[in-house]
Amino acid sequence: MAGPTDGYPTDAPYRIAFQASQTPAHLALVCATAGMAWAMRDDLQVADLGCGRGYVANTLAAANPEWRVVGIDHSPVQIAEAAMTARRAGLDNVEFIEADLGALADAGIARLPQFDVVMLHGLWTWVSDAVRDGIGRLLLQRLRPGALVYVGYNVLPAAAADFALQRLLRQLAGPRHDSGGSVIAAERAMARLRGLAGSLPLPRTAMLERLMNDPPLLEPAFVAHEFLTDHWRPVFHEELCAALAACKLDFVGSCNLFESLPGLLDDPERDRLLREAAPGQAREFLKDLCLPRSFRADVFVRGARAADPVRALDTMVVAATRALPERSPVLDTGVSRATWPQPLWEALRGRLEQGPCEVAELRAVRARDALHPAELLSMLVGSALVQPIFRATAAGPAASAARFNRAVAALHAQGGDGRGHFALAAHAAAGGLPADALDLALVSALSAAGPASDPSALALAIQPNATPGERELLTTRVAARLAERLAAWRRFGIL
Numbered sequence: 001m002a003g004p005t006d007g008y009p010t011d012a013p014y015r016i017a018f019q020a021s022q023t024p025a026h027l028a029l030v031c032a033t034a035g036m037a038w039a040m041r042d043d044l045q046v047a048d049l050g051c052g053r054g055y056v057a058n059t060l061a062a063a064n065p066e067w068r069v070v071g072i073d074h075s076p077v078q079i080a081e082a083a084m085t086a087r088r089a090g091l092d093n094v095e096f097i098e099a100d101l102g103a104l105a106d107a108g109i110a111r112l113p114q115f116d117v118v119m120l121h122g123l124w125t126w127v128s129d130a131v132r133d134g135i136g137r138l139l140l141q142r143l144r145p146g147a148l149v150y151v152g153y154n155v156l157p158a159a160a161a162d163f164a165l166q167r168l169l170r171q172l173a174g175p176r177h178d179s180g181g182s183v184i185a186a187e188r189a190m191a192r193l194r195g196l197a198g199s200l201p202l203p204r205t206a207m208l209e210r211l212m213n214d215p216p217l218l219e220p221a222f223v224a225h226e227f228l229t230d231h232w233r234p235v236f237h238e239e240l241c242a243a244l245a246a247c248k249l250d251f252v253g254s255c256n257l258f259e260s261l262p263g264l265l266d267d268p269e270r271d272r273l274l275r276e277a278a279p280g281q282a283r284e285f286l287k288d289l290c291l292p293r294s295f296r297a298d299v300f301v302r303g304a305r306a307a308d309p310v311r312a313l314d315t316m317v318v319a320a321t322r323a324l325p326e327r328s329p330v331l332d333t334g335v336s337r338a339t340w341p342q343p344l345w346e347a348l349r350g351r352l353e354q355g356p357c358e359v360a361e362l363r364a365v366r367a368r369d370a371l372h373p374a375e376l377l378s379m380l381v382g383s384a385l386v387q388p389i390f391r392a393t394a395a396g397p398a399a400s401a402a403r404f405n406r407a408v409a410a411l412h413a414q415g416g417d418g419r420g421h422f423a424l425a426a427h428a429a430a431g432g433l434p435a436d437a438l439d440l441a442l443v444s445a446l447s448a449a450g451p452a453s454d455p456s457a458l459a460l461a462i463q464p465n466a467t468p469g470e471r472e473l474l475t476t477r478v479a480a481r482l483a484e485r486l487a488a489w490r491r492f493g494i495l
């Protein structure tokens with residue numbers, strides 16, 4: 001059994017949790033909102049560092065046959081799964097490399113391509129200084145001018161509330177190498193924590209609540225990755241900026257588009273402080289103080305060029321990812337809940353239901369409301385109701401995306417009941433539409449069945465061995481899901 005590399009367990013697969021916000025399609029929105037020129041291209045070279053089981057890297061490769069995608073992780077079990085998925089989907093534009101990012105020699109780094117986009121989700125604050133140095137060397141040497149770097153990380157001050165919890169779990173786990181591996185160690189720690197936490201003065205964080213829930217809402221493999229690492233320590237945004245400045249990278253903006261909006265904190269005095277703070281690190285720190293979030297996702301650029309944000313956002317094309325709700329969406333920022341007047345929402349919904357459109361056209365449906373495009377997109381993208389479209393869908397589903405969607409259904413759908421946050425590869429979106437196991441199963445069954453979409457026939461295809469009662473329940477779920485998603489899957493060229 002493989003042991004830990006530099007204090008990080010390598011023997012357990014992490015959960016599959018596709019993050020749309022780390023993909024180049026979303027980074028394009030962040031750049032446009034921040035007034036930074038960056039255009040989606042057909043020939044991107046993309047890397048996912050600490051790629052885990054490779055779901056994001058494979059989705060991007062499948063949706064973008066012209067891109068070259070590289071996933072790097074030190075965990076053999078995860079790299080093996082990532083490579084197997086790529087093989088099953090017939091993807092020849094993705095490569096998975098098993099390597100410790102802290103131990104990559106310059107010669108190894110030099111063999112990598114020059115990247116346009118590098119993603120690090122859940123890596124920076126989990127690894128040692130030596131690994132951070134290795135990542136820094138890679139970024140310094142292998143980024144093209146104009147390249148983007150995405151970093152998802154635990155941020156101070158809010159993440160400090162979990163410091164003691166992490167230390168306690170590590171102690172409760174005991175030695176993980178001689179006791180059946182990190183998942184068993186995590187199970188042991190979770191069981192002991194449940195017996196102890198009520199008597200200890202631990203901050204009642206969301207993480208602790210999920211661990212104490214009966215049954216726990218976190219899987220042992222997740223806990224092994226999140227807590228049984230020797231080096232987990234959150235950072236201030238400013239510290240990350242300093243480390244990346246040494247790689248010639250400048251901060252662009254947060255992946256939470258709403259963070260760029262005026263009135264963000266919904267408290268006049270705090271909003272005044274935020275407006276008066278110097279843009280950049282001082283303002284970002286005030287947000288980190290006032291927003292109750294322990295995780296940040298930020299975008300950095302090598303060589304920023306300014307662009308007019310209104311023009312950049314207005315020319316983006318967006319489409320609905322699901323049937324749109326009757327009532328206006330509500331965007332929860334953690335300190336405020338934003339919503340739109342119902343007539344404005346009805347006008348926007350009416351236009352989106354007709355099909356994809358430019359943001360400028362969408363805003364124009366109610367010119368009197370003078371919606372800023374950043375507000376429009378913060379609300380619609382933030383509530384997962386729309387995604388940008390970069391390519392026409394007239395040619396039908398891209399072959400590689402269709403193969404990937406079938407392969408991941410076979411691997412993970414489990415009759416529509418599989419656990420995980422998946423995605424369906426979409427050529428039009430240059431990425432993926434978030435999906436659950438039922439979505440994977442349904443798209444696979446629909447592509448085999450042709451245009452027919454009878455819910456009971458689909459339920460039979462998804463769970464051929466179900467009892468009549470189970471089949472009836474599944475048929476109801478399938479009918480509801482088709483009403484919610486079928487049109488969007490066609491809109492994004494998934495079907």
Ligand SMILES: C[S@@+](CC[C@H](N)C(=O)[O-])C[C@H]1O[C@@H](n2cnc3c(N)ncnc32)[C@H](O)[C@@H]1O
Nearest residue numbers: 008050051052073074075100101102121122131
């Ligand atoms: C918290 S997980 C996140 C995985 C993936 N990015 C995701 O979001 O699903 C961190 C990942 O980084 C990998 N990792 C940790 N230390 C590493 C190192 N020194 N070199 C390469 N990969 C490493 C782990 O194996 C793990 O898959």
